[in-house]
Amino acid sequence: MRDPAYPSSARNVYGAPLACCGTSPRTGFQRDGHCHTGPHDLGSHTVCAVMTTEFLDFSLRQGNDLVTPRPELDFPGLIAGDRWCVCVGRWKEALQAGVAPPVLLAATHEKALEVVTLEQLQAHAARD
Numbered sequence: 001m002r003d004p005a006y007p008s009s010a011r012n013v014y015g016a017p018l019a020c021c022g023t024s025p026r027t028g029f030q031r032d033g034h035c036h037t038g039p040h041d042l043g044s045h046t047v048c049a050v051m052t053t054e055f056l057d058f059s060l061r062q063g064n065d066l067v068t069p070r071p072e073l074d075f076p077g078l079i080a081g082d083r084w085c086v087c088v089g090r091w092k093e094a095l096q097a098g099v100a101p102p103v104l105l106a107a108t109h110e111k112a113l114e115v116v117t118l119e120q121l122q123a124h125a126a127r128d
Helices: 053-061 088-097 110-114 117-120
Strands: 049-050 083-086
Touching: 049 088, 053 088, 083 088, 088 110
Parallel strands: none
Antiparallel strands: 049 083
């Protein structure tokens, strides 16, 4: 597991080094705090989003329960305000449904731009 204290060699949507998305809870497909992706990440967990109740409810209705703790998977369950690397496809579905959560652009992997535009992400940029 990559230590989130060290910079990532991956790039964000601006072409700069990928910032850490979150460590409490520890997010990322690789659970390294970053929205890294690779050949085994079939969902492309590349968007660093700040969870909202509306998005968590939407995701649950789509069959992806992000709120129920799953200790056997070392997953604490998410609440509004948590930062989490979400699948870019799910984020796009939420965008189309009007419930896209805010995005941390510096921590969103450039690969997300294969599915959504920078303008769409910027329109939902989180306020730090």
